[in-house]
Amino acid sequence: MPKKQSMLRKSALAFAITMALAGAAGAKTFRIADQGDALSMDPHSLNESLQLSFTGNIYEPLVGRDKKLGLVPALATKWQQVNPTTWRFELRKGVQFHDGTPFTADDVVFTFARAAGEGSDMRSYTNTIAEVKKIDSHTIDIITKTPFPIIPDVISLVYIMSKKWAEENKAERPVDKRKGVENAASFKANGTGPFRLRSRDPGVRTVLVRNLNYWDKVETNVDEVVFTPIGSDATRVAALISGEIDMMQPVPVQDIARLTRDPNLNVMQGPELRTIFLGMDQKRDELLFSNVKGKNPFKDQRVRQAFYQAIDIEAIKTRIMRGAATPTALMVAPGIKGFDPALNKRLPYSVDAARKLMADAGYANGFEVKMNCPNDRYVNDSEICQAVAGMLARINVKVNLEAETKGTYFPKILSRNTSFYMLGWTPGTYDSHNALNALMATPGEGGQGQFNLGSYSNPKLDELTAKIASETDEAKRNAMIAEAFKIHSDDVGHLPLHQQALAWAARKNVSVVQLPDNFNMFKWVVIK
Structure with missing residues (x-):
């Protein structure tokens, strides 16, 4: 039989098996809704x-996480530090991408170059x-600029892509949300994970199906995942109660008690590792969106402190976050x-203290400034921003609030087209160095300070961040x-501001694993 005919028959057989499973009596569809959408299928x-x-359900890193966020082998079976600046990773053999292409070291080398390149939002994980x-087809070395003992933790969110697929689909570079640049990787996907992308309708619905050729055993009995963004809290809650969806996140804080009393539902709550904070442009000599001309009030520490002390955090906790x-x-x-x-x-x-600080800084009469805020990303995000605007009015600051969907919000603030903004951050490494390197270090080469969107800068902090990266003595490091x-x-x-609490809700017959980083891995979902 000609090779082409054989391949076509194999593809047809695989499709038939998939369709048969989908229609089988035991097939399960997991329907999940979130307040916002995943903005792209491009993992970088x-x-x-x-x-x-x-x-992360489609793509995989070299080093993964277990149910307690501990490091576990994924596309690398083991790793070791062979010298202070070199880590050797042995890659898993027999793994295929969803299109059948074998996974090799070439894909790893390509992926890290892509994640570190122009347009990537993952550069803070690769700048060291x-x-x-x-080394060979299934061995690679990661060589760091200085000793970096936490490299396995750092790369756990760098998902591996197929070099061949990316080149064939002209997706060698990441989708750049800042510039509005799209490519095939935004709408298509080809990973090694337990689920593969079947269809993508941005803002409406994304459907995943099980990867029947997955290299590992999984706990799930789910054959299909239907992900639907539902921005309205009331609509999302109603869909869960009626049985139109099996799970929703987040649960609006005002509905937690009501849903907890519903005998058909299970509400899961826990602490989240994400910190919600506000940032300010401290670089420009004149703010972009303010009535102050020729100066930047946020360059003055007294103004920043005045804003801090004018925010009634307990009122936000009790009234907004309940x-x-x-x-x-x-x-x-x-x-x-x-x-x-x-x-x-x-x-x-x-x-009173905030007003005195403003007066001492020369802004007794306050000033105007625009505040950028998402309305579908964090728990009660726009409500928090509205409350902050009201609190700052007490020190004569007029906040012109611009709250919008994260689809337009993130490209704007990530390009630093902002004077005052909200952001939330969970260190992907679960280590403080990540926050120092990505949020607080002076923006520089590679990914240093990539998410320090207001360009805060202190040379001493930069020096300490570099030393922390290579320090192996835990006491000295801390x-x-x-x-x-x-x-x-x-x-x-x-x-x-605060760490928001996690709140998920699901039908009683659905078992999921809630992680404190708010990740939902479908390979652990079981529907009874």
Whole structure:
């Protein structure tokens, strides 16, 4: 039989098997809704937890995470540090991408170059890497610029793509959300994960089906996942209660008690590792969106502190978040390596103190500034921003609030087209170095400070961040992390608000694993 005919018959057989399974009595469809959509299927285009969680069911890293967020082998079976700056990874053999292409070291080398390249939103995970070197077809070395003992943790969100597929689909570079640049990787996907992409209708519905050729055993009995973004809280809740969907996230804080009483539902709550904070443009000599001309008020530490002390965080916790938030003074949450509870003490809420600081800085009459905020990304995000705007009015600051869907919000703020903004951050490495490197270090080469969107800068913090990366003594490392956080707090580099609480809800017959990073791995979903 000619080779082409044989391949066609195999493809037809695989399709028939898939259709048969989908129609079998035991086939299960998992219907899940979120307040927003995954904005792209490109795993390197947006460093956002919803997108990385969703695409993490299609694509895989070299090193994965278990149900307790511990490191486990994924596309690498084992790894070891062969010298202070070199880590050797042995790759899993016999793995295929969804299109049948074998997974090899060439795909790993290609992926890390892509993730570190122009347009990538994952550069803060690769900026310590000097080279990814192919040793043989299933062995690679990751060579770092300096000793970097946490490299296995850092690369757990760098998902591996097929070099061949990317080249054939002209997707060698990531989709660049900042510039509105799209390519095939935004709508198509070809990973090695337990689920493959069947259809993609952005903003409406995305459908995944089981990868029947997956290299590992999975717990799930789900054959199909239907993901639907539903922005309206009331509509999302109604869909769950009526049985139109099997799970929703997040549960609106005002509906948690009601859904908990529903005998057909299970509400899952827990602490989240994400910190919600506000950032300010501290680089431009004149703010883009303000009535202050020729100056930038946010360059003055007294103004930043005035904003901080004018925010009534307890009112936000009780009235906006209904108790489902933990106020914080730090940019990382408890549970993140390096978190120091001794430093987690907020400046006191005081309108009088804030007014004096504004007067001392020369802004007794306040000023106007535009605030950018999403309305479908974090729990009660636009409501929090509205509350902050009202609180800042007490110190004569007029906030012109612009709340919008994350589809237009993220490209805007990631291109630094903002003066005052909200962002949430969960360190993908579960280590404080990630927040220091991505959020607080001066924006520089590679991915340093990639998400420091207001360009806060302190040379001493930069120096400590570099030392923390290579320090192997845990006590010394934690002391340097504490010193760096103290510098940032004293500078009021950002305005930390709180860690929001996780709240998922599902039908009683659905079993899922809720992780504190808010990732939902479908390979662990079981429908009874």
